[in-house]
Amino acid sequence: xxxxxxxxxxxxxxxxxxxxxxxxxxxxxxxxxxxxxxxxxxxxxxxxxxxxxxxxxxxxxxxxxxxxxxxxxxxxxxxxxxxxxxxxxxxxxxxxxxxxxxxxxxxxxxxxxxxxxxxxxxxxxxxxxxxxxxxxxxxxxxxxxxxxxxxxxxxxxxxxxxxxxxxxxxxxxxxxxxxxxxxxxxxxxxxxxxxxxxxxxxxxxxxxxxxxxxxxxxxxxxxxxxxxxxxxxxxxxxxxxxxxxxxxxxxxxxxxxxxxxxxxxxxxxxxxxxxxxxxxxxxxxxxxxxxxxxxxxxxxxxxxxxxxxxxxxxxxxxxxxxxxxxxxxxxxxxxxxxxxxxxxxxxxxxxxxxxxxxxxxxxxxxxxxxxxxxxxxxxxxxxxxxxxxxxxxxxxxxxxxxxxxxxxxxxxxxxxxxxxxxxxxxxxxxxxxxxxxxxxx
Numbered sequence: 001x002x003x004x005x006x007x008x009x010x011x012x013x014x015x016x017x018x019x020x021x022x023x024x025x026x027x028x029x030x031x032x033x034x035x036x037x038x039x040x041x042x043x044x045x046x047x048x049x050x051x052x053x054x055x056x057x058x059x060x061x062x063x064x065x066x067x068x069x070x071x072x073x074x075x076x077x078x079x080x081x082x083x084x085x086x087x088x089x090x091x092x093x094x095x096x097x098x099x100x101x102x103x104x105x106x107x108x109x110x111x112x113x114x115x116x117x118x119x120x121x122x123x124x125x126x127x128x129x130x131x132x133x134x135x136x137x138x139x140x141x142x143x144x145x146x147x148x149x150x151x152x153x154x155x156x157x158x159x160x161x162x163x164x165x166x167x168x169x170x171x172x173x174x175x176x177x178x179x180x181x182x183x184x185x186x187x188x189x190x191x192x193x194x195x196x197x198x199x200x201x202x203x204x205x206x207x208x209x210x211x212x213x214x215x216x217x218x219x220x221x222x223x224x225x226x227x228x229x230x231x232x233x234x235x236x237x238x239x240x241x242x243x244x245x246x247x248x249x250x251x252x253x254x255x256x257x258x259x260x261x262x263x264x265x266x267x268x269x270x271x272x273x274x275x276x277x278x279x280x281x282x283x284x285x286x287x288x289x290x291x292x293x294x295x296x297x298x299x300x301x302x303x304x305x306x307x308x309x310x311x312x313x314x315x316x317x318x319x320x321x322x323x324x325x326x327x328x329x330x331x332x333x334x335x336x337x338x339x340x341x342x343x344x345x346x347x348x349x350x351x352x353x354x355x356x357x358x359x360x361x362x363x364x365x366x367x368x369x370x371x372x373x374x375x376x377x378x379x380x381x382x383x384x385x386x387x388x389x390x391x392x393x394x395x396x397x398x399x400x401x402x403x404x405x406x407x408x409x410x411x412x413x414x415x416x417x418x419x420x421x422x423x424x425x426x427x428x429x430x431x432x433x434x435x436x437x438x439x440x441x
Contacts, residue, residue, distance in 0.1 A: 014405025040082030090116025271318025
């Protein structure tokens with residue numbers, strides 16, 4: 001049975017099928033794709049984008065910038081030209097962000113600087129995700145933002161314009177919050193400090209467009225308001241968060257060797273490589289290039305026995321989105337793995353700590369769950385299926401347990417498997433192709 005909205009199967013069973021071998025061009029980086037569209041809408045001269053991710057989350061951002069008056073011309077798969085209006089305009093209808101937390105939080109900051117009233121909503125999963133972390137600092141800057149439970153939940157209404165410069169000392173490291181505040185600060189200026197550095201794609205875009213963000217010795221970021229932005233053409237690198245599933249799978253499956261060209265190597269995003277290497281993975285980086293916006297290169301991964309490790313602190317932050325698949329990899333390693341300082345996983349598309357732990361337990365893995373992470377104790381002889389995982393609303397849960405299915409006797413069945421549409425619609429086909437299968441996963 002397929003999903004009428006995505007055309008993808010709603011139920012997929014993944015079983016062991018031998019090694020993964022070959023080269024695969026991965027989808028474009030989701031975080032950079034969102035920003036390429038948003039910043040393109042701020043540059044009336046026109047920006048060309050190559051390698052844009054063709055998936056549900058990015059489609060929501062494209063529709064949103066078009067609702068604000070930007071022209072987006074589709075020139076082929078992954079290719080867009082974006083031309084912003086002289087001034088972004090108040091949208092005439094509610095802006096639907098679908099399942100995309102990046103879309104709603106970044107747009108909230110962008111809209112705070114636009115005169116008029118805007119309303120942002122999303123699907124049932126997005127409407128449960130915390131928004132106060134963006135709403136409260138934007139209110140301090142003078143925006144009128146409201147929503148359910150006093151602005152804690154979407155839908156959100158944003159009456160923008162007339163902002164003032166404020167210094168925000170953030171309690172958590174969040175690229176979405178930081179980026180939202182920098183977008184709001186384009187009109188008035190802003191200063192932001194995080195307890196740890198989150199991914200810096202927004203700062204890189206601003207620097208390339210002529211509005212550099214200064215960082216002082218105390219970790220404060222300072223953006224001056226009123227700076228004109230020039231257009232910038234973007235080659236979106238392949239998404240390292242998508243690469244993570246194949247890095248883990250190829251590491252686990254004997255006889256595997258996979259080459260992944262053009263993957264983004266931003267140092268704030270390569271935690272998954274460092275974490276897997278700490279677990280004993282054999283991963284090389286070759287053909288590195290840097291076009292001045294984002295570095296990229298080819299990842300080469302070969303099978304190697306994995307061992308338990310500790311993933312916490314800065315490493316946990318740099319691999320936050322990849323922690324679900326790292327948890328799966330840990331279930332097949334020798335010795336326990338501890339993941340800590342990752343409480344943010346509880347407020348993603350799902351409570352990823354609870355749901356990953358439950359999924360691993362269904363495979364016979366002992367998991368000690370904590371508020372900020374878990375300790376995974378691989379069973380003697382390895383995880384065993386069959387097992388069924390409900391991935392409803394969470395693409396990373398679906399793909400992580402597909403990786404588990406490749407190593408689990410009896411396999412893993414994924415319910416609501418079409419959740420992958422938000423970031424990698426072709427995931428199951430790619431996994432099958434690398435294993436030499438002519439069918440689905």
